[in-house]
Amino acid sequence: MRLSRAEYKDIVRATEQLRPTRQCMKILKDRFPNHSQSTLLSIFSLEYQKRTKRTISRHHAADVVESHYQRYLNEAKARPAAPVLLEMANEVDLSPALMGRLILDRFLQDVSGEMHSKAVLNSMLKEPSLIPDQVLANNIYQCTINDCCYGPLVDCIKHAIGQEHEVLLRDKLKERNLSFLDENKLRTMGYDKTPDIILEVPIAVEGHIVHWIESKASFGDDYSHRTYLNEQFWSYWNRFGPGLVIYWYGFIGELDCQRDRGILLKDCFPTDIVTLCHTSHQQSPEKEDND
Template sequence: MDSKLYHFFYESLHSHDDVQKLSEKYNVCCGTLSSILNQKVVEDVKKSHYRFKRKEDKLVKEWRGGQSFLTLSRKYNYPSTLISTIVLENLGHSKKEIRTFYKNPKAAENARLQNELIESLNADYFFSPRAHQLQEEKGRIGENIISFWLKKKHFDFTCEDEMRAEGHAGKTPDFLLRKSVKINGREICWIESKALFGELKEHRHYEKKQFKEYADCFGEGIVVYWFGFETDILNEKDDRYTIIDSDFFKKDVPEHVNKFLDYVIYW
């Protein structure tokens, strides 16, 4: 996806309602648009977090005045789970206690907190424990497809957990091929799965923290951005790895890939 189109979608996505509308209008899979929306929300929160924290006294006052976590979330356009965290911390609850409340809202001390926690956690598709759980599941599905594909091709490989068990120190890719194989004309030694859209800024972070180190340690590799990527990445990436998306796997495991492309984190 060229950068102009990516930024169009980035600016057009405000909620999950927009995901379905834009998907139908522009024939782009829901998983790609959902991934872009998630990255946008996370980036917006990072930019505004410290500025927003300065409002915490006002938030607590408004909450004490009867406005719920979800009402405040909609009022300030800020994730409801993070609103509840700010209020609960100001009420004197520790991070451990708050984690307990998120796992079991009924553990909170009164009915109001219990009901508002249930309401706000169910409405937060980005920062709630359920959203994080689904994001992790999304990552596992992408890795499972690659594992299935590698086995189908009869390639000998080891996965990240096995590498650690074998004593590999430092950072390890999701898959290490025990013997290099020729893919797209290159001798590939490792594969890294990213169950997201490859946005340029985030890609630069991953390249610095992961991809270059994999290339240094293991040789040439492949990075899979399952939900597509900005084509500008190809103009500046390290030459020691190739970037692909879901299209690469469609011809071999179409039933797995097509289902994955519609994966969205909302309920």
């Protein structure tokens, strides 16, 4: 979905007071019924991550962590069946998954008297049954399943969605009988930083030559698109020539301003494709007439 900057800003304003819980998506969908839930979730997730980066340092301060931890211990003791950590996270505007991580890290220090490795911490966050405290394990589980922006469940879902759209892209290319090399093949050939697809025979999309295609299962906002341009797209352009970026969940329409420089944006697989094969077919009747 291609949004005007004004439409995008309306959605952003609506996200400012929301917390990263599953319920927030119903609020956004009710307010913007014409936009897909995937697009709204992607925009909200991007905005909440920006908000978190601005505030996370204060939550990591030693005195704040200790205050959160002692409060958790007191409330969990008084209400062992309640989702205490989830309530605390929403109250202080911190991602539930990140709140769970802070408290679990502090708990493990309390139990063993020393810092645990990230591997141990991550394994317990992924599998709360490994936590040697049932009440805390239940709280961590509640935080994980109710967080739509952070945590192991979200990471797993994002990875699966990214893979799904890369498969979709490859299937679309095969349907059009377009010859291509995917990222895995390119790595075996020695390329270290590549787009998802390099076309062995370039195509034209809406009058623009395309040598490569990058799949992004997210919304393209100003910050993410600028980051991708600087860290990925321009290096692809320098190495492989002009290309196409598909933001499957939409983008700010005004960002599609680099076409003449060789970066084309779309929100779906293009239908206006001209191939070398197509051009040859168009020319063949003329050859027959000349014969």
